[in-house]
Amino acid sequence: MGTAVSISVDPGSGDAAAAIADACAVLHAADETFSTFKAGSALSRHRRGELREEELPADMLEVLELSARAARLTGGFFDPWAMPGGFDPTGLVKGWAAQRAARCLREGGVSAAMVNAGGDVACFGTAPWRIGVRDPGDPERLVCVADVREAIATSGGYERTCELLDPHDRLPAARLLQATVVGEDLALADAYATALVVRGERGLAMVDETPYEAVIVTRDGRMLATPGFPIAALQPGSRATAAG
């Protein structure tokens, strides 16, 4: 299943319409290369073993390298090679493409922008963007609001599009209701968020050792965060309540 992308910009002095068109072109190109639905996409051909190494497009090499890096950094709790249908970097690609679209907007002279790819957000600007973190129990509520300067990604145990497996034993594992990670790179933030959901509460210590920050909602409804998570506001009415 695909994902919705919305782009919000503060045009500044740049030609926003042209920059947005370029950003959309970047997203469509990513779709062409990495679609798992299109039999002729480079990813589909790679999965069927039809492409030799030297035939892989540059973007594919970049995503393969990023996938390997994400797997290493998450201690294997995020592993695109351990997906049910074979190598599937879909989770990473969404963030990678959104970040690329954001870079495109910045290079187009836009002074502030936010690219939201199905809940994974890449942004820039002089002021942080106020991004709500969805309540896993209710899509219309938030558990908190974060001030985000670069990227924020959320993974949830409630996702139906791809079942989360523990790469170590390939058994379904959603040990958290939801994990949200803030940091510099959206693809890696998404990898950390997915790794947290699979690994559970103990994964917070892993993220705390990195420049990334996380807030999680446990299966019993507690909310926990790394000390540096940029919480702008708590939402006391949400079903998940902050743990003391």
Add this chain to the structure above:
Amino acid sequence: MRRASMIAGGAVLGIAGVIALPRPSTPQQVAVAGNSAAAGSGTGSTASAAEETTPGTAASSASTRAASTKPAARTVTGSLATDQYGQLQVKLTIRNGRITRVGFSTFIANDGHSVQIDQTAAPVLIRETIAAQSAHIQGVSGATYTSDAYQQSLQAAIDKAGLNA
């Protein structure tokens, strides 16, 4: 902080974008980029644009540039499905046995706004919009989810079209 907002849709991994995120107190331009369905050809070519004048409402008017039409395109409409957010009905455009576009023939949000959209992303963005309005935020981070109503209507349209999905 005052930010003019221009919002566009793009496609990642299959489907994509709509638009109409209200920014209270900020007039906004809304642009919709056409795009392809999961099984589509990736050549979405319709675009509509609307100028929003009333804060907090979805785009209220739109002009549409017609897509370049190739022969042999047909449209199929799915069942009218209702969920807690509103009513929707999926419309597929099919060319040479492939879905080239997924849109809506009906989309009415429960808050009374009739939303000018024709993209599959609407259920996601409608929810984003609802959440954003209540919390004075600029975006929502959450895991991707799709609406049961959307899937139901989409499946009905696919069945009617005699396609394998």
